[in-house]
Amino acid sequence: MKQRIAVLGSTGSIGKNTLAVVREHPEQFEVIGLAAGSNVQEMVRQIREFSPRIVSMASPEAAEQVQREAGPGVRVVCGEEGVSEVATHPEASIVVSAIVGSRGLRPTLAAIRAGKTIALANKETLVMAGSIVMREAEKAGISILPVDSEHSAIFQCLNGERTAEVRRLILTASGGAFRDLPREALGSVTREQALTHPNWSMGAKVTIDSATMMNKGLEVIEARWLFNMPYDRIDVVIHPESIIHSMVEFRDGAVMAQLGTPDMRVPIQYALSYPERLPLTARPLDLIALGALHFRPADFNRYPCLKMAYEAGRAGGTMPAVLNAANEVAVERFLAGEIPFLAIEEVIERVLSMHGCISDPTLEAIEEADRWAREQAKACPVNPSAV
Ligand SMILES: NC(=O)C1=CN([C@@H]2O[C@H](COP(=O)(O)OP(=O)(O)OC[C@H]3O[C@@H](n4cnc5c(N)ncnc54)[C@H](OP(=O)(O)O)[C@@H]3O)[C@@H](O)[C@H]2O)C=CC1
Numbered sequence: 526m527k528q529r530i531a532v533l534g535s536t537g538s539i540g541k542n543t544l545a546v547v548r549e550h551p552e553q554f555e556v557i558g559l560a561a562g563s564n565v566q567e568m569v570r571q572i573r574e575f576s577p578r579i580v581s582m583a584s585p586e587a588a589e590q591v592q593r594e595a596g597p598g599v600r601v602v603c604g605e606e607g608v609s610e611v612a613t614h615p616e617a618s619i620v621v622s623a624i625v626g627s628r629g630l631r632p633t634l635a636a637i638r639a640g641k642t643i644a645l646a647n648k649e650t651l652v653m654a655g656s657i658v659m660r661e662a663e664k665a666g667i668s669i670l671p672v673d674s675e676h677s678a679i680f681q682c683l684n685g686e687r688t689a690e691v692r693r694l695i696l697t698a699s700g701g702a703f704r705d706l707p708r709e710a711l712g713s714v715t716r717e718q719a720l721t722h723p724n725w726s727m728g729a730k731v732t733i734d735s736a737t738m739m740n741k742g743l744e745v746i747e748a749r750w751l752f753n754m755p756y757d758r759i760d761v762v763i764h765p766e767s768i769i770h771s772m773v774e775f776r777d778g779a780v781m782a783q784l785g786t787p788d789m790r791v792p793i794q795y796a797l798s799y800p801e802r803l804p805l806t807a808r809p810l811d812l813i814a815l816g817a818l819h820f821r822p823a824d825f826n827r828y829p830c831l832k833m834a835y836e837a838g839r840a841g842g843t844m845p846a847v848l849n850a851a852n853e854v855a856v857e858r859f860l861a862g863e864i865p866f867l868a869i870e871e872v873i874e875r876v877l878s879m880h881g882c883i884s885d886p887t888l889e890a891i892e893e894a895d896r897w898a899r900e901q902a903k904a905c906p907v908n909p910s911a912v
């Protein structure tokens with residue numbers, strides 16, 4: 526039987542890669558629903574190619590335009606409720622959660638509660654509310670299959686092994702756009718430079734997160750929840766080539782690694798077809814051409830965002846949601862040209878320092894902390910020449 530898919534964030538980088546996987550295996554996959562923000566033209570194109578039953582756009586205006594251009598054959602809804610309607614559509618069996626940022630949390634939870642398998646790209650969901658999300662997933666008896674390349678790699682390395690036998694998880698980090706620059710050079714880097722990832726083509730927000738190393742910090746928290754692993758058994762190593770996507774060290778010293786050319790279709794397809802593997806027209810890994818793989822430490826002094834993420838993760842409660850919200854706003858402010866690159870970490874640090882952490886929060890308390898952190902981060906003054 527075909528895997529029936531709903532894609533949340535279908536017009537983005539992960540969304541398009543997901544549809545590329547579907548295109549390659551029309552006999553295996555069928556698109557039931559699509560949700561996106563404001564990219565009307567891309568959505569209309571996707572409707573024509575994949576004939577979903579239901580589509581959601583962020584605003585009523587965008588939804589009306591899509592309905593007008595796509596015709597009456599598809600039901601077009603909008604807003605937060607619209608995304609959740611796509612995520613819980615009775616005909617969908619798996620939901621690809623790939624909206625960027627905290628907006629991904631509610632529809633992912635709705636899909637979990639509706640009993641859907643989750644192919645999770647939206648790491649913010651677990652950063653904000655890992656405890657609640659994993660509890661709900663257990664209650665609903667559904668699987669959360671990682672799409673994030675590092676977590677997919679770890680999932681593949683674990684391959685049924687017991688967590689008790691794992692000594693540590695080793696997440697690899699490319700080092701991002703500025704991996705070869707000293708910290709002193711970061712004061713004057715531009716938006717365009719920060720948006721140039723050395724190995725991956727991704728959306729703007731995650732690309733900036735890679736440059737600050739916050740992406741790896743968010744991924745550490747994501748790994749803590751996905752694999753039920755304490756923070757002192759999750760390490761990060763810089764691996765500039767992004768060929769080893771992550772590793773697992775077992776208690777006997779054996780290390781399993783998953784390798785491949787950087788291509789997000791691989792982890793996406795693995796999640797969609799799990800536990801089967803399907804063929805894929807991905808560029809094969811040529812180890813001889815590569816010649817060597819390199820590793821270096823992820824220094825907390827060079828990458829304060831990584832340090833803050835470990836600290837927020839260890840503090841728990843509402844702290845990771847505050848870290849995430851402050852980061853989202855700081856990245857938006859940087860992308861808008863309002864603050865310099867190094868002010869991203871400054872904003873996050875200030876907002877974290879002002880937060881009175883609530884332990885074991887409800888979903889509503891997490892969302893309130895998210896709102897509070899956004900307000901603080903928007904209003905936070907920055908030192909324009911901070912290094
Ligand atoms: N890109 C990658 O390779 C990887 C990404 N991830 C994670 O996956 C997630 C998506 O990343 P990526 O694909 O790069 O991001 P993009 O910015 O490329 O895409 C974001 C998607 O979210 C949609 N969106 C934005 N706002 C709304 C809204 N209000 N309602 C519904 N949809 C909305 C966008 O729609 P529109 O464009 O129409 O406005 C778009 O489809 C992030 O959490 C990221 O960290 C994880 C690993 C790798």
Ligand SMILES: CC(=O)[C@@H](O)[C@H](O)COP(=O)(O)O
Nearest residue numbers: 673674698699700701735740
């Ligand atoms: C492709 C993917 O999973 C991204 O999250 C990627 O990990 C970004 O690379 P770095 O954060 O290692 O630069």
Ligand SMILES: [Mn+2]
Nearest residue numbers: 673674675744
């Ligand atoms: Mn990743």
